[in-house]
Amino acid sequence: MWCRRLARLYPETRGLVSTLAKRQHRWEPKLLQSSPSVVRWLSTAPDAHECSWVLHPDHFELSYSGSSMRFDYVWLRDHCRSASCYNTKTNQRSLDTASVDLDIKPAQVRVDETSLYITWPDGHMTRYRLEWLSQNSYEGQKQQFVQPRKLWNEKIYKEANIRGVSYLEFMETDEGLRDFLHNFLLYGIAFVDDVPATREHTQSVAERISHIRETIYGKMWDLTSDFSRGDTAYTKLALDRHTDTTYFQEPCGMQLFHCLRHEGTGGRTLLVDGFYAAEQVREHHPEEFELLSNLPMRHEYIENVGGCQNHMIGIGPVLNVYPWNKELYMIRYNNYDRSVINTIPYNLARRWYTAHRILTTELRKTDNELWVKLKPGKVLFVDNWRVLHGRESFTGYRQLCGCYLTRDDVLNTARILGLKA
Ligand SMILES: C[N+](C)(C)CCCC[C@H](N)C(=O)O
Ligand SMILES: O=C(O)CCC(=O)C(=O)O
Ligand SMILES: [Fe+2]
Known part of the structure; x- marks a missing residue:
């Protein structure tokens, strides 16, 4: 229903939404059965930042601004920038990573035009800006030089x-x-x-x-x-x-x-x-x-x-x-x-x-x-x-x-x- 609503809101992306929705069913039937409560729809944002996402059994897949990225759920829990997990004054992690269940999965997921919202099984909430995720993904880093240089003779x-x-x-x-x-x-x-x-x-x-x-x-x-x-x-x-x-x-x-x-x-x-x-x-x-x-x-x-x-x-x-x-x-x-x-x-x-x-x-x-x-x-x-x-x-x-x-x-x-x- 949500998907249809989005498709109505952004009719120009309807094709994309329906194609991905089909792929999603093929990719993780297990998750569909085991956690029926998980929000699994695809979202699209207006203009240049077209976005879609899929929940897989062990990772979150995000397509944003034309690039596709994958994030393990433990990674998503570990990088949480909430006040109790991350100290923005010192730019340091406060979360004890060793206390995170390595098989953790989101209880709920929602995506809007700018952000990904995850609710974890213990009720803790994490919010990521999609822009931040795309800048910090492995796929993004892989294509970038750490240091731009001009090689010379x-x-x-x-x-x-x-x-x-x-x-x-x-x-x-x-x-x-x-x-x-x-x-x-x-x-x-x-x-x-x-x-x-x-x-x-x-x-x-x-x-x-x-x-x-x-x-x-x-x-x-x-x-x-x-x-x-x-x-x-x-x-x-x-x-x-x-x-x-x-x-x-x-x-x-x-x-x-x-x-x-x-x-x-x-x-x-x-x-x-x-x-x-x-x-x-x-x-x-x-x-x-x-x-x-x-x-x-x-x-x-x-x-x-x-x-x-x-x-x-x-x-x-x-x-x-x-x-x-x-x-x-x-x-x-x-x-x-x-x-x-x-x-x-x-x-x-x-x-x-x-x-x-x-x-x-x-x-x-x-x-x-x-x-x-x-x-x-x-x-x-x-x-x-x-x-x-x-x-x-x-x-x-x-x-x-x-x-x-x-x-x-x-x-x-x-x-x-x-x-x-
Ligand atoms: C520069 N300074 C004269 C102090 C060092 C000389 C060190 C030379 C050494 N063979 C090396 O290549 O490291
Ligand atoms: O004498 C020089 O110009 C350089 C010698 C050298 O290689 C060095 O000091 O590291
Ligand atoms: Fe030298």
Whole structure:
């Protein structure tokens, strides 16, 4: 009867209503028999947000604005936003999920133009806005990128003609910081210009984004070719493209480089978008992409130089993708610091090396290389979960300073400024 009433109210959707009503009978005869009291009709909303729904024995199916979504009943109970289940002041759940019957089913369901209303067997009422459900469904998330990015090779990056933000804009305006972070999130690299060439000013630039991640290199680090630390970085040798701190369980998210002085030749910085290369591998060699994203590799930093004794270990795949949408979120690539492979059986070793070779070939294509000469005043920020850096060998005195930031903290600032991150 209700259905007919709705069909009268919105005569243009009558066809849809009757088709779905038939399917619904075919889909869950059990529920029809066992809970005759459950409201099972289909509802439609006017204009663009056409909506229909079906109660299945173990889940609720919703079609809203052209997309179809399914919600388990336990999920619907657990996400209840009522005052006793959810604290809107703290944005935290108060409901004890463990107290919910895992076989819970609604006693009553009603849908109007904007919302779904559920009454549970104990009388508790839950209301969801349909818009909220559609934004928070798995089906919706699956089709979305967590982070929108522009993947680049040299040509793409140069043609994008991205303007570096100036020190003053960056330090003193929210727009400056937001523009900077926007570029950083899209491209995985960004520059701030006209920074006074001191360690202290570099630190304030970093702290404008968030607090610094203190590591075995300290808070701010200095880099000269004095071999003061037991790592090739502290020499004049060339360094092939790599990401840093692969030997941490959580590699650092962002790295800053500021060249304070260089009297000599060479020493240019190399930047390569690891995700651009990885996506080429995904497209042309899907099995190898799969191997690189599944097989864990050990990375290690063992230092015993001067007064420094360190032993760090980080294990994880080269390519890291979110399980629900397969989006890349981190590349861990450092052939210097990759340790003994003892995390995979012998019969996968050759296949892993083949996959690694394919990725390396991609990363080494000259078209993918962006070379920059860092100068005093120009601070480079690198997304160390995405963009690889390296350097040309050099002569003379060269002094860099910089620091690391944690990815969570950088993204936090970006979100507070209204960016999708
Ligand atoms: C940046 N800073 C000079 C402090 C670190 C050098 C660390 C180098 C190390 N092999 C790695 O790739 O993590
Ligand atoms: O010397 C450089 O330009 C960079 C060295 C390096 O890879 C690092 O410090 O992480
Ligand atoms: Fe490095």
